[in-house]
Amino acid sequence: MKRYAVVLIVALVACAASFGLTRRLSRPDTGDQMAWLRHEFHLNDEQAAQITQLNAAYEPICANHCERIAAARDRLRTLEIEGKKNGPEYEAATADWNALRAECSRATRQQLERVAAVMSPDEGRRYLDMIGAKLTKFDHSKPFGLQ
Amino acid sequence: MNPRDSLSDLLRSWRYQPPAEPEFNAQVWARLQEAERGPAKLSFFPAFARWSLPLAASITVIISAVLGSTAALAYNTAERDDRMASAYARSIDPLQRAPSAPMHHQHRH
Numbered sequence: 615m616k617r618y619a620v621v622l623i624v625a626l627v628a629c630a631a632s633f634g635l636t637r638r639l640s641r642p643d644t645g646d647q648m649a650w651l652r653h654e655f656h657l658n659d660e661q662a663a664q665i666t667q668l669n670a671a672y673e674p675i676c677a678n679h680c681e682r683i684a685a686a687r688d689r690l691r692t693l694e695i696e697g698k699k700n701g702p703e704y705e706a707a708t709a710d711w712n713a714l715r716a717e718c719s720r721a722t723r724q725q726l727e728r729v730a731a732v733m734s735p736d737e738g739r740r741y742l743d744m745i746g747a748k749l750t751k752f753d754h755s756k757p758f759g760l761q
Numbered sequence: 762m763n764p765r766d767s768l769s770d771l772l773r774s775w776r777y778q779p780p781a782e783p784e785f786n787a788q789v790w791a792r793l794q795e796a797e798r799g800p801a802k803l804s805f806f807p808a809f810a811r812w813s814l815p816l817a818a819s820i821t822v823i824i825s826a827v828l829g830s831t832a833a834l835a836y837n838t839a840e841r842d843d844r845m846a847s848a849y850a851r852s853i854d855p856l857q858r859a860p861s862a863p864m865h866h867q868h869r870h
Contacts, residue, residue: 617818621817621821621822622821623817624818625821625824625825626819626825626830628822628823628825628826629811629825629826629828629829630829631826631829632825632826632828632829632830632833633829633830634765634827634833635830635833635835636830636833637813637835637836639836640833640837647845647852649766650841650842650845650849651845651849652762654842654845656859671851672853676852676853676854676858677855677857679853679855679859680858680859680860681859683859684855684857684860687859692787701820714866715856718854718855718856719815719856722853722854722855722856723854725853726853728808734795744842744846745849745850745853748849748850748851748854749850749854749856749857750854750856750857759772760822
């Protein structure tokens with residue numbers, strides 16, 4: 615009985631040690647996003663090139679949205695600091711902010727679908743599920759979305 | 762005639778007649794040779810029985826180590842995928858990319 619207990623303990627130690635060592639030695643590579651995308655969704659050269667092109671075309675749109683979001687957030691914050699939270703100006707800024715969020719979410723979703731369309735149907739669905747879950751959810755019940 | 766004398770005569774005349782065993786000599790020689798060779802070697806099953814516990818223990822430890830490594834690799838891959846998916850989503854989602862200064866600081870000043 616004692617021998618079995620010793621074997622069990624040694625086996626558990628071996629399991630834990632190999633888990634720790636492997637975790638340490640094979641640190642996940644968090645390098646190039648495109649390389650990861652290519653590997654993860656089994657893209658061929660043509661698909662990878664198309665997605666690179668789509669991302670490049672979307673980049674200025676995304677940058678423009680970023681600027682507008684930052685400006686809208688600033689405007690809302692300024693009005694809050696100035697104590698104009700109940701005024702018509704704040705209401706207008708809130709409406710603008712919600713419209714902008716909706717616009718950005720729509721554009722991001724469209725970009726996601728454009729990229730998914732380049733992939734094989736199965737991989738495209740997986741891509742939408744995986745990346746879609748990481749996008750900011752547009753929720754009207756929380757209009758400001760301020761972080 | 763005294764009955765005791767007749768019994769004595771009978772016993773005196775009795776001779777043991779063993780049954781014929783033509784293989785007897787050969788069997789004795791075989792046993793002698795076997796004794797000279799020493800104790801018989803263990804057959805497969807007793808040998809297996811002797812090594813079964815260390816063998817099972819070694820296999821258990823090796824399998825445990827392999828399982829540990831496999832679990833770590835799977836964990837690392839899942840972690841990397843999650844991190845890369847988050848980074849990729851951030852790169853195409855302006856709502857995540859846009860800078861936002863913390864509100865509390867602005868209230869204090």
